[in-house]
Amino acid sequence: ExxxxxxxxxxxxxxxxxRVSCAASGFTFGNxxxxxxxxxxxxxxxxxxxxxxxxxxxxxxxxxxxxxTISRDSAKNTVYLQMxxxxxxxxxxxxxxxxxxIEVVTSTLKYDYWGQxxxxxVSS
Numbered sequence: 775e776x777x778x779x780x781x782x783x784x785x786x787x788x789x790x791x792x793r794v795s796c797a798a799s800g801f802t803f804g805n806x807x808x809x810x811x812x813x814x815x816x817x818x819x820x821x822x823x824x825x826x827x828x829x830x831x832x833x834x835x836x837x838x839x840x841x842x843t844i845s846r847d848s849a850k851n852t853v854y855l856q857m858x859x860x861x862x863x864x865x866x867x868x869x870x871x872x873x874x875x876i877e878v879v880t881s882t883l884k885y886d887y888w889g890q891x892x893x894x895x896v897s898s
Contacts, residue, residue, distance in 0.1 A: 776800035776887050778870045783892030792856045794892055796870030802885065803851040807873040810855045811842065811882055812866035812894075821880040822868070823855060833878040838864075860896045867891040 782794040796808070809824035822843040825832045832844050843856040853870060871885035879885075 778872065778889030779825055779867065780870050780889045780892040781826075783868060783894045785895045785897065786860055787898050788860060788862060790860050790896070792860065792894060794837045794868055794894065795831055795854045795856055796889055798853070798854045798870075798872065801872065803872075804848050805874070806886075807842075807886065808846055808853040809844050809871045809873065809876065810853075811869045811871055811885070812864075813869070813891075814863075814866040817866075819869075819882050820866075821882060823854065824873075824878045826876070826878060830877065833880075835880075837846070856893070860894075862896045864894065865896050866894060868894050 777799045779797045786792050786834050790878050807826055811819050811823040825835045825844045829846050835885045841859045846853045869891045870889040872887040875887045
């Protein structure tokens with residue numbers, strides 16, 4: 775059974791930092807592109823960041839570039855999103871997703887597996 779289990783969400787003040795994690799199981803983690811997608815209340819899903827299967831290439835949405843860092847640990851089958859300089863507009867449910875695509879894709883339709891999400895709230 776494929777599982778993506780996110781953790782690490784919570785409440786943080788503007789300007790603060792948070793790291794969310796996603797533990798993968800049930801598929802060959804090393805063969806998949808991994809990504810983070812977020813959805814704010816009343817809005818559609820927004821692709822945030824992705825890292826290719828080998829971990830050598832990453833990509834970011836303009837809205838988070840320079841503030842967020844994606845990484846993966848193949849020994850732990852886990853992908854991370856380090857979020858710094860958080861803003862209220864970063865408030866959303868953050869979902870982990872996996873894709874068989876070799877190269878980075880930003881369309882949420884290209885992702886095969888999804889986690890249940892973790893809430894990140896940025897507020898004073």
